[in-house]
Amino acid sequence: MGETVIRAVDGVSLEVRAGEFVALLGSSGSGKSSVLNLIAGLDRPTSGRVVVQDRDLAKLSREELAKYRLHVVGMVFQSFNLIASMTLAENVELPLRFAEVDRSRRQTLASQALERVGLRARMNHRPSELSGGEQQRAALARALINRPQLLLADEPTGNLDSHTGTEIMNMVREFNRELGMTVVMVTHERALAERYAERMIFLADGKLIDSRANAPTAVDDRVPGGQP
């Protein structure tokens, strides 16, 4: 995997190494979500460059950006963003449909991904029938399905209680460590960042204030029972 270099519009210049777990910290309106959207290829900078794996996202066409989002990036959001009319399995396999993967392969991969987040038994339920934590786990499964190198998480625990939040974060760390995914997480909770991130980047008013290395304090065996 190549280097992940990021330079953002508001003069933010930062670099994320492959396999790194980075937390973007800041109060609301600090521009941390904008930076994430730029990395995700959902937004384009008006000037400057966003370089991921030697590709300048600013120069990609809309079509190429969609491909980039499909294959390189996995995203999780604060509000889960599962499609309400689809079952978990359908939600999880949706990126594979855009990638034109065959049905049978899609089903295998979706069920593996759901297995990984411990929701295999609920694959035919709709998101509304699940708790917030379960929905976020399903969202993680969806982010994982295309085996992206980059996991972007926007306040992934913002809508969850601390217990389920921890559960989700442990999974994110597991992906980071076991699958080698680079994780960029946006959060306003410094404590969360300190427990999981290897580096913390502080933003305020769209500017980079501080970037410091961090030794994650979370203990590995805090994964709740029933997890694989």
Added chain:
Amino acid sequence: MKIQDLTELALRNLRESLLRNSLTTVGISVGVASLVAMLSLGIGLQQLASRRLVKSGLFDTVVVTSRRDLRGTGRERDQERSGPTPGESRVLDESARLEIEHLPNVLEAYPDIRFITELRYDDKPHLTMISALPSSARSNDAFEAMPGNFFSSDTAPEVILQKTFAEELLGKTPPRGADELRVADLAKPLLGKELTMRYAQRAPSPAPPSASGADSANAADRDLAGAAYSVVSREQKLKIVGVADLDPESMRGPTRAKVFLPLKLAESLHVMQPTDLREISRAASDQPVYSSISVRVKNPTQVQVVEDAIKKMGFTTFSLLDASQSLRTFFKVLDLFLLIFGSLALAVASIGIVNTLVMAILERRREIGIMKAIGASDGDVKKLFFAEAGAMGILGGIAGVGLGWAIGRIINFATNIYLRRESLTPDTFWSVPWWLVVLAIGFSLLVSLVSGLYPAGRAAKLDPVQALRYE
């Protein structure tokens, strides 16, 4: 995205807002139904008309007369009808008839025999126009459906009456304004009864009329070659076998008479005809000579060819080809009008599609944002909305064809009940050919896709960041 996935997702999305999408689809199907009903009616009427016309013998019949005949009856008409140079005129005799009959595409050629004479029924004399019918007239609608039967043979001493003549015989005239008398009621007291026909036979000898028409005719003509023949008054008993509901004014040729005889019988009678004097004086041979011959062509489209061939032989021809062409033009225009009116409903339905899909974009704004965030391209989103529009179009098209078919059936059924009550022959004047089904569904799909253009484009352009921002 693959077609299969697109279809699946599109149908799932349609199911999600079932009521709204169903209503939109019903709108399309009503549009398609009106289109199908209109066009099937147009096509059916056209088919009915051409079926009737073929049966009536109007459009597959060429009337042949000798040029001399026309010149004799009126100079102006002659110049008008016989074309540029009269050329060598021929006598319209039996050999000419056979020659015409052997032309390609000719079904049959038979002489027109028509005369006015007196018929006695119940000892009361009735003067009327009589004409001869070939046995092929059996398939004519008016004779097929009439009370009674067609002639048992071509030489049988039988007679078919036209409706108004039947009224005359019975002394019944329908009161003005009131319903006309039913043919069946008229036929009941008349069928099987006998009429006595008094006629003038041109005969050199007292030889009785025989069934073998050609032979005795030859004999007669031989004697008449010198333009000397006598006219003998004769009587012939005729059995009434049918009463036909023909409108004499609307018909041409042999059917423009009130009483009909079998052709061979009529020939054998050697009835004095108005044209006899002239024709017989020119007769070069001893063959029977006809004032006019009706030629039936296999197919109305071949009328022109046959007509040209007969003209080359030196005869004057007349057909209703031009009339049938203008009729075809009329139906084309009618179809066009029906198409336009039918399409109006579909146009209204297409606005419904636009509305439904624009609503769906607003409703599924977030969903579109999610899809884009996880890797859907503009094209994927666009195709998805297209697929939804297309699915509504196809479903609406299929339902519409069914509905239109049912509407046509009901209209046809109801009209036939009415026709039966009026003692008219029920018929099918409505037809849904397979190409109309394909065309209607295809058209519905096309209209839906065009309607989907704007919503699909709008959905594709949706900014995912904006779409995901709002909770």
